[in-house]
Amino acid sequence: MLEEIRKNKKLQLIFGFIIGIFFGFFLYISGVTHYNVIIGQLLLTDFTVLKVMMTAVIVGMPGIYIMKSRGIVNLHVKQGSAGSTIIGGLIFGAGFAILGYCPGTVAGAVGQGSLDALFGGVLGILIGAGLFSSIYPSLYEKVLKKGEFMHLTIPEKLGVNPWFVIIPMIIFIIVILGGLEYIGL
Amino acid sequence: MEWMPYLAGAGIGVLSWFAFLISDKPLGCSTAYANTTGMIERFFRGKKTEDKEYYRKIKLGIDWQWMLVLGIAAGAFLTAIITGGFALEWVPSAFGNKFGYDPTLRWIVALLGGILMGLGARWAGGCTSGHGISGTLQLAISGWIAVVAFFISGIAVSMLLYGVI
Numbered sequence: 001m002l003e004e005i006r007k008n009k010k011l012q013l014i015f016g017f018i019i020g021i022f023f024g025f026f027l028y029i030s031g032v033t034h035y036n037v038i039i040g041q042l043l044l045t046d047f048t049v050l051k052v053m054m055t056a057v058i059v060g061m062p063g064i065y066i067m068k069s070r071g072i073v074n075l076h077v078k079q080g081s082a083g084s085t086i087i088g089g090l091i092f093g094a095g096f097a098i099l100g101y102c103p104g105t106v107a108g109a110v111g112q113g114s115l116d117a118l119f120g121g122v123l124g125i126l127i128g129a130g131l132f133s134s135i136y137p138s139l140y141e142k143v144l145k146k147g148e149f150m151h152l153t154i155p156e157k158l159g160v161n162p163w164f165v166i167i168p169m170i171i172f173i174i175v176i177l178g179g180l181e182y183i184g185l
Numbered sequence: 186m187e188w189m190p191y192l193a194g195a196g197i198g199v200l201s202w203f204a205f206l207i208s209d210k211p212l213g214c215s216t217a218y219a220n221t222t223g224m225i226e227r228f229f230r231g232k233k234t235e236d237k238e239y240y241r242k243i244k245l246g247i248d249w250q251w252m253l254v255l256g257i258a259a260g261a262f263l264t265a266i267i268t269g270g271f272a273l274e275w276v277p278s279a280f281g282n283k284f285g286y287d288p289t290l291r292w293i294v295a296l297l298g299g300i301l302m303g304l305g306a307r308w309a310g311g312c313t314s315g316h317g318i319s320g321t322l323q324l325a326i327s328g329w330i331a332v333v334a335f336f337i338s339g340i341a342v343s344m345l346l347y348g349v350i
Contacts, residue, residue: 124299
């Protein structure tokens with residue numbers, strides 16, 4: 001049944017759109033589609049972005065791993081490398097600070113009427129992504145493949161059952177979030 | 186205490202279950218932009234665009250993730266309209282109070298930031314959703330390292346821009 005649903009391309013486009021509508025709803029009600037909230041996070045005066053992301057992680061993670069252990073979902077983990085993940089991540093972070101939206105929240109910002117998100121953010125991301133596609137062949141061997149990480153996931157690297165990482169991780173995140181609330185951030 | 190970020194975050198976590206379960210996909214956004222640029226390029230340059238190595242890899246066309254990003258805009262639009270939060274705005278107040286309310290300046294800055302972001306997202310193989318949420322919740326090493334890099338660089342550059350350091 002699941003296989004049939006997953007293979008139905010038209011149905012998948014509809015699912016993508018519906019999941020997107022919910023995603024946009026959640027991003028909007030949390031406030032993270034606003035430039036002020038994202039820049040506040042990067043200036044460390046407003047921790048909304050971190051709260052949203054970390055809560056999504058502690059809810060999403062156990063659900064995905066339970067379904068994975070029952071064999072009904074597959075993990076989709078990306079192979080990273082120093083040349084790709086770290087260098088790309090640092091470039092992304094600079095863009096994050098200068099634009100004040102990310103590729104998901106910029107779409108939400110367009111929906112709420114932010115013109116800088118539409119004519120600056122979306123247009124810029126399209127140009128930047130196009131630029132990457134042009135330099136991709138020359139970057140591939142020389143940069144993107146440099147320093148490939150040996151393992152895909154943290155439990156794999158540590159050689160332990162995933163739950164030995166999931167449970168401490170959830171506790172750690174709750175302590176961090178609780179700490180932020182305690183000091184009033 | 187403000188509950189909304191936690192409720193919304195939990196909602197996104199549950200949404201990720203559904204994305205994995207019914208679509209066999211993690212939540213992610215940035216490939217959709219590369220895809221769009223490729224489709225625009227294909228419109229002008231024709232079929233040979235599809236031979237570009239990167240476009241061969243991501244496969245051009247309207248796909249699940251493209252619809253997801255469109256859905257984000259639609260979902261935020263509907264919610265903003267219903268709650269009365271919809272407003273056409275060129276310059277967000279945090280930017281305006283610091284650098285002035287000239288739309289041209291904000292437009293140029295946003296465009297530059299967007300270019301870096303589009304480049305960086307594809308370079309790193311993901312964005313705040315693909316790495317920051319989906320990667321981290323799968324305990325992906327690439328996801329956790331990417332999100333740390335996003336924030337180290339983001340915090341440093343925004344503090345430089347706003348003159349905090």
